[in-house]
Amino acid sequence: MAAKKVIIIGAGLGGLSTALRLASKGYQVEIIEKYHQAGGRLNEIKKDGFTFDMGPSFFSMSYEFKELFDACGVQNPLHFNELDPLYTVHFAHRDKPYVMYKNLARMAEEFKAIEPNMEAKVRRYLLSAKSIFHDTEYKIVKRNFDSILQYLLTLTTVPLKHAPKLVRSMWTELDKHFESEDVKVIFSLVAFFLGSTPFDTPAVYSLLNYTEIEHDGYWNVKGGMYRITEAMLTLLKEKNVTLHYNTEIVSYKMEGGKIKGFIDQKGQLWNADIYVCNSDAAGFRGEVLKRPEFREEKLDQLHWTLSPFTIYLGVDGKIPDLHHHNYFLGSNFKDYADTIFKTSVSPEKPYYYVNASSKSNPDCAPPNCENLFILCPVPDMRYKQDWSDAETLADTIIDDLGKRVGYDIKNNILSKTILHPGDWKDKFNLYKGSGLGLAHGMKQIGAFRPKNKDEEFSNLYYVGASTIPGTGLPIVVISSRLVTERIEQDHGNTF
Numbered sequence: 001m002a003a004k005k006v007i008i009i010g011a012g013l014g015g016l017s018t019a020l021r022l023a024s025k026g027y028q029v030e031i032i033e034k035y036h037q038a039g040g041r042l043n044e045i046k047k048d049g050f051t052f053d054m055g056p057s058f059f060s061m062s063y064e065f066k067e068l069f070d071a072c073g074v075q076n077p078l079h080f081n082e083l084d085p086l087y088t089v090h091f092a093h094r095d096k097p098y099v100m101y102k103n104l105a106r107m108a109e110e111f112k113a114i115e116p117n118m119e120a121k122v123r124r125y126l127l128s129a130k131s132i133f134h135d136t137e138y139k140i141v142k143r144n145f146d147s148i149l150q151y152l153l154t155l156t157t158v159p160l161k162h163a164p165k166l167v168r169s170m171w172t173e174l175d176k177h178f179e180s181e182d183v184k185v186i187f188s189l190v191a192f193f194l195g196s197t198p199f200d201t202p203a204v205y206s207l208l209n210y211t212e213i214e215h216d217g218y219w220n221v222k223g224g225m226y227r228i229t230e231a232m233l234t235l236l237k238e239k240n241v242t243l244h245y246n247t248e249i250v251s252y253k254m255e256g257g258k259i260k261g262f263i264d265q266k267g268q269l270w271n272a273d274i275y276v277c278n279s280d281a282a283g284f285r286g287e288v289l290k291r292p293e294f295r296e297e298k299l300d301q302l303h304w305t306l307s308p309f310t311i312y313l314g315v316d317g318k319i320p321d322l323h324h325h326n327y328f329l330g331s332n333f334k335d336y337a338d339t340i341f342k343t344s345v346s347p348e349k350p351y352y353y354v355n356a357s358s359k360s361n362p363d364c365a366p367p368n369c370e371n372l373f374i375l376c377p378v379p380d381m382r383y384k385q386d387w388s389d390a391e392t393l394a395d396t397i398i399d400d401l402g403k404r405v406g407y408d409i410k411n412n413i414l415s416k417t418i419l420h421p422g423d424w425k426d427k428f429n430l431y432k433g434s435g436l437g438l439a440h441g442m443k444q445i446g447a448f449r450p451k452n453k454d455e456e457f458s459n460l461y462y463v464g465a466s467t468i469p470g471t472g473l474p475i476v477v478i479s480s481r482l483v484t485e486r487i488e489q490d491h492g493n494t495f
């Protein structure tokens with residue numbers, strides 16, 4: 001019996017983990033990747049003696065990676081480090097940062113001057129977030145739906161007590177539990193991990209506060225996040241999976257309701273029995289498959305996550321007042337969130353996140369140096385196409401950061417790389433530079449999200465951040481499990 005051949009378009013985490021699952025089940029797998037190396041957004045920049053994680057810097061639900069390796073019958077080759085404290089938050093109106101400890105008594109101590117009875121309040125808030133997480137985890141998030149009706153019927157079996165949280169915002173929910181503006185802002189930062197603001201993110205996503213503080217916490221990887229991609233590549237090599245880089249799929253051939261082959265930018269035809277697309281599930285249907293319902297005007301009306309503006313700095317000297325994970329915020333959170341993401345103007349006083357992985361991975365920077373990754377969420381390219389002011393925005397952020405940590409960063413830069421939304425779009429085909437793919441409002445999740453099985457072609461499937469269940473590293477690993485289940489159900493692995 002001959003093994004069925006699968007071509008995966010895209011070597012992001014979604015493509016790599018699907019390849020590992022399918023190869024472990026006996027499929028013959030090949031991967032085609034547009035960029036010059038694997039990983040997609042989970043990538044790495046090496047420059048001037050510094051190593052930078054390009055996108056993700058930590059993750060929740062670490063057990064999803066363990067599940068992946070277990071399911072493929074291999075040892076987990078990665079060493080995960082738990083983050084505790086989780087991160088620090090600097091506000092413009094306060095000299096000292098808040099340190100977010102996982103231990104609730106210690107956390108409450110940080111906020112005792114501004115939020116009385118904080119520990120009890122957090123416990124009450126997390127109790128409700130916990131029940132949403134566990135009431136939906138297997139029933140809704142970690143499963144395939146065959147129709148909208150099946151999805152809606154399943155939703156009716158979720159306890160009714162959660163219904164109000166579908167309609168009210170995360171900010172309104174936080175308002176019910178806490179008095180201090182600073183506390184509400186800090187707890188609402190998880191909304192940005194979904195690529196939106198807490199004012200337009202449904203309150204059900206308070207479950208993310210439960211995942212960060214109580215459930216499994218946050219983790220990163222010893223040696224840097226790109227070790228995940230490298231470990232997957234080693235395992236895939238052992239399973240004879242081949243990868244082709246610098247190859248972009250731009251068109252296709254069909255025959256009798258099936259894909260007959262995909263065509264790359266040089267006109268080469270790539271054939272297989274089954275195809276899995278790890279490119280953005282909505283953008284690919286529009287741009288490559290030319291589906292009218294996913295044409296640009298339709299895609300532009302969808303709710304996309306914010307774009308990343310990222311800076312990678314190699315800095316001479318150690319910066320004592322910087323932790324591994326740090327947020328730098330102003331004092332006008334609501335105004336900022338309401339206006340900044342739908343304008344063609346760069347923010348004058350940007351809010352941003354800084355990761356100094358050299359704090360826990362010294363190999364990522366030369367001795368007595370820091371490697372800083374700075375992420376500032378900005379409007380996607382529907383709103384702002386011209387990024388000729390990228391250097392100016394970067395300088396504004398670097399000046400501000402230097403002042404706030406009391407270190408002359410500007411005059412100690414040994415390496416600098418800037419990626420604006422247009423760069424992110426061009427490198428990985430992210431729709432209009434949207435960093436996390438489609439957003440997660442109620443109309444864009446579950447059976448309403450682009451499906452992982454094509455509507456027209458019986459041998460085409462999708463994996464990754466813009467299909468089910470959604471964005472973020474562990475969620476994309478779940479996506480690879482769901483698409484593998486579909487493929488196994490629809491096609492055996494041999495003829």
Ligand SMILES: Cc1cc2nc3c(=O)[nH]c(=O)nc-3n(C[C@H](O)[C@H](O)[C@H](O)COP(=O)(O)OP(=O)(O)OC[C@H]3O[C@@H](n4cnc5c(N)ncnc54)[C@H](O)[C@@H]3O)c2cc1C
Nearest residue numbers: 010012013014034040041055056057249279464465472473
């Ligand atoms: C700046 C930033 C920070 C982030 N931080 C975090 C974090 O801290 N924690 C977390 O959990 N998540 C984070 N995320 C989100 C996380 O990176 C994504 O959810 C996840 O990596 C998406 O994986 P994917 O496989 O779906 O897509 P991708 O990583 O985008 O992979 C898709 C691959 O397909 C390739 N491709 C696309 N089109 C084609 C084509 N036509 N032909 C050939 N190849 C093609 C692309 O080049 C790419 O390599 C972050 C994202 C960004 C941008």
